[in-house]
Amino acid sequence: MTTTADTPQTPEATAPSQGKPGGGLRGRLDSLPKPVRWAVLALLVAGAYLLPYAADVPVLGPQLVTEGIDWASALFNVSYFVLLALGLNVVVGFAGLLDLGYVGFYAVGAYTVALLASGDSVFGTKWTWLATIPIAIAIALFSGLILGWPTLRLRGDYLAIVTLGFAEIIRITADSTPDFLRGDQGFTGIPHPPGTFSDGTPVFGVRDATPYFWLGVTIIIIVVLALRNLERSRVGRSWLAIREDEEAAEVMGVRTVKYKLWAFAIGACVGGLGGVLFAGQNGFVNSAMFQLQLSILVLAGVVMGGSGNMAGAILGGALISYIPDRLRGTQILDRDAYEYRYLLFGVIIILIMIFRPQGLIPSRRRALELKDRAREVAPQ
Amino acid sequence: MSEPHTESTEWDDETSRQRVDEPIPTTIGVPHERSSAGAGPAPVPGGAALLEVDNVTLRFGGVTALDGVSFTIRQGEIFGLIGPNGAGKTTCFNAMTGIYRPTDGEIRFTGKRVTGLRKYEITSMGIARTFQNIRLFPEMTALENVMVGADAHHKTSVLGALFRLPRHRREEAQGREKSLRLLEFVGIRHRAGHVARNLSYGEQRRLEIARALATDPKLLCLDEPAAGFNPAEKEDLLQLIRRVRDTGVTVLLIEHDMRLVMGVTDRIAVLEFGRKIAEGTPAEVRDDPKVIAAYLGVPADAA
Numbered sequence: 001m002t003t004t005a006d007t008p009q010t011p012e013a014t015a016p017s018q019g020k021p022g023g024g025l026r027g028r029l030d031s032l033p034k035p036v037r038w039a040v041l042a043l044l045v046a047g048a049y050l051l052p053y054a055a056d057v058p059v060l061g062p063q064l065v066t067e068g069i070d071w072a073s074a075l076f077n078v079s080y081f082v083l084l085a086l087g088l089n090v091v092v093g094f095a096g097l098l099d100l101g102y103v104g105f106y107a108v109g110a111y112t113v114a115l116l117a118s119g120d121s122v123f124g125t126k127w128t129w130l131a132t133i134p135i136a137i138a139i140a141l142f143s144g145l146i147l148g149w150p151t152l153r154l155r156g157d158y159l160a161i162v163t164l165g166f167a168e169i170i171r172i173t174a175d176s177t178p179d180f181l182r183g184d185q186g187f188t189g190i191p192h193p194p195g196t197f198s199d200g201t202p203v204f205g206v207r208d209a210t211p212y213f214w215l216g217v218t219i220i221i222i223v224v225l226a227l228r229n230l231e232r233s234r235v236g237r238s239w240l241a242i243r244e245d246e247e248a249a250e251v252m253g254v255r256t257v258k259y260k261l262w263a264f265a266i267g268a269c270v271g272g273l274g275g276v277l278f279a280g281q282n283g284f285v286n287s288a289m290f291q292l293q294l295s296i297l298v299l300a301g302v303v304m305g306g307s308g309n310m311a312g313a314i315l316g317g318a319l320i321s322y323i324p325d326r327l328r329g330t331q332i333l334d335r336d337a338y339e340y341r342y343l344l345f346g347v348i349i350i351l352i353m354i355f356r357p358q359g360l361i362p363s364r365r366r367a368l369e370l371k372d373r374a375r376e377v378a379p380q
Numbered sequence: 381m382s383e384p385h386t387e388s389t390e391w392d393d394e395t396s397r398q399r400v401d402e403p404i405p406t407t408i409g410v411p412h413e414r415s416s417a418g419a420g421p422a423p424v425p426g427g428a429a430l431l432e433v434d435n436v437t438l439r440f441g442g443v444t445a446l447d448g449v450s451f452t453i454r455q456g457e458i459f460g461l462i463g464p465n466g467a468g469k470t471t472c473f474n475a476m477t478g479i480y481r482p483t484d485g486e487i488r489f490t491g492k493r494v495t496g497l498r499k500y501e502i503t504s505m506g507i508a509r510t511f512q513n514i515r516l517f518p519e520m521t522a523l524e525n526v527m528v529g530a531d532a533h534h535k536t537s538v539l540g541a542l543f544r545l546p547r548h549r550r551e552e553a554q555g556r557e558k559s560l561r562l563l564e565f566v567g568i569r570h571r572a573g574h575v576a577r578n579l580s581y582g583e584q585r586r587l588e589i590a591r592a593l594a595t596d597p598k599l600l601c602l603d604e605p606a607a608g609f610n611p612a613e614k615e616d617l618l619q620l621i622r623r624v625r626d627t628g629v630t631v632l633l634i635e636h637d638m639r640l641v642m643g644v645t646d647r648i649a650v651l652e653f654g655r656k657i658a659e660g661t662p663a664e665v666r667d668d669p670k671v672i673a674a675y676l677g678v679p680a681d682a683a
Binding site for chain 2: 229254
């Protein structure tokens with residue numbers, strides 16, 4: 001119990017989870033002074049916005065750009081997968097609730113837009129895309145609560161099964177209500193986001209996906225800022241505490257029911273936002289777009305990137321979309337390499353679990369933990 | 381995010397919390413300065429009943445873990461709960477903090493019924509505890525661990541955090557400052573930025589006490605806090621427990637180590653096989669033949 005002089009590390013350790021400049025990108029980034037860190041972040045953001053022009057970069061550009069699919073469309077796909085990964089990371093990474101039915105919220109977002117804005121809808125409201133956003137978010141949030149409430153007592157495998165059922169219920173409901181959610185037939189003519197150039201052509205057209213990608217990046221930035229505020233607050237601490245030891249958390253005064261529901265609701269909002277974005281670009285929504293594999297894929301992305309860490313979730317979400325798109329147009333054994341994507345992800349995930357179980361960009365605390373473990377092993 | 385929902389949860393917050401109108405204590409180290417300054421809810425006069433365990437019985441299937449146990453902890457004292465292994469001490473603790481619900485009987489805290497309340501409600505009433513087998517949040521830093529406890533009395537939630545409203549920022553800053561002061565109080569301030577799992581065993585025990593104190597308890601329940609300590613560490617712990625009491629917090633101590641218990645407690649209740657067999661001052665308990673027979677077996681000073 002004596003706190004004697006044998007532990008004099010970091011006397012001014014006031015910042016929470018201050019990472020000591022260790023190895024790796026993150027350690028190096030953290031060791032930089034604040035203005036430099038901001039500059040690096042600003043460069044990253046600017047780089048993200050400039051990605052559609054990557055093909056113009058000599059040497060590297062052509063390697064990066066997808067061949068089998070229009071580069072801007074591939075980037076747009078990346079953007080909504082990143083949104084999905086960010087949202088799922090709240091549920092799985094922060095609060096530690098295993099959710100296999102995350103695509104359900106994505107479907108809720110997309111279908112809300114379709115029902116309110118498409119001419120095919122029974123409602124016939126034909127709202128603009130923009131007007132549907134608040135309703136879509138509210139309904140996604142509500143669906144998060146609907147899923148969260150009955151599953152509050154469940155954990156781990158049991159929770160995973162129930163959430164998996166939730167996503168399937170939404171898809172099957174869509175399939176079996178041809179008049180309402182229109183199953184395979186789907187909704188056509190969903191309006192694009194608003195805005196026209198001075199010459200009268202719409203900003204968000206059919207041919208070029210670049211503006212949609214920029215819109216996606218902008219939404220991602222807003223979501224990241226919002227989630228960051230939550231992560232660094234009582235809310236984020238409560239989520240972590242629930243993840244670490246739910247009973248101890250409640251004994252320490254954490255309202256576990258409330259914060260678990262919030263995790264579901266906020267994750268659902270972000271997923272719904274992904275659906276809104278997708279519907280606005282694609283213009284068409286049907287039940288075949290919300291297959292179970294999509295949930296698994298997004299979860300794989302979160303785990304691959306680094307569960308519990310937003311940078312990791314962003315990277316993971318981007319990779320699960322980019323890798324298959326990049327493979328399109330390449331032939332392996334007389335088949336398009338795209339067809340092997342699930343095989344490839346299987347292998348990648350196994351490799352990551354073996355060599356880097358904390359994910360590509362682990363959360364700082366995980367990294368610290370693993371570093372310390374390594375130090376314990378190494379003789380001093 | 382939807383307005384009505386948030387409002388309703390915020391509202392829940394206020395109803396379940398008693399001390400909503402009080403400012404967040406910013407002077408720490410002294411979690412109970414508030415009551416000594418007379419600003420708290422009608423302070424119970426010294427020696428008045430704080431926690432009453434009234435004829436509590438707890439059965440698990442055919443096993444009776446607690447059988448009609450009654451005792452009263454008075455404001456400002458250090459109360460010891462002792463007994464041989466399996467006597468029901470921790471079960472009693474768990475019943476008090478809402479982890480188990482008594483089969484029969486009632487537990488009252490400051491005159492209000494505790495049985496049947498949710499764990500966080502009991503916490504906000506003013507009962508805090510540590511665990512026999514340390515249960516920190518291992519991946520969170522020491523500071524964050526304590527801040528979770530401090531959050532128990534904060535009012536802002538998702539909306540406040542999302543938009544970084546002034547009240548949220550104020551509570552964050554105060555919570556952090558309070559937590560740092562509590563870390564200082566238990567002597568591990570220099571470890572604030574370290575992940576809890578990397579703290580030494582003794583530091584983890586201290587961190588648990590700091591985390592519990594951060595919830596502003598009136599009663600702090602320590603479940604075998606000295607388990608695994610050497611004599612010097614036990615002596616330090618003893619000092620710490622006394623300092624906690626001196627800040628106005630009543631302490632309930634479950635402990636095996638007789639010297640520690642005899643040295644620090646004002647009164648002791650002895651459990652054996654789920655029944656209370658004795659209660660009194662350390663000297664009285666020490667000389668009680670039933671206690672000697674049942675628990676000590678040998679004179680206390682040989683333990």
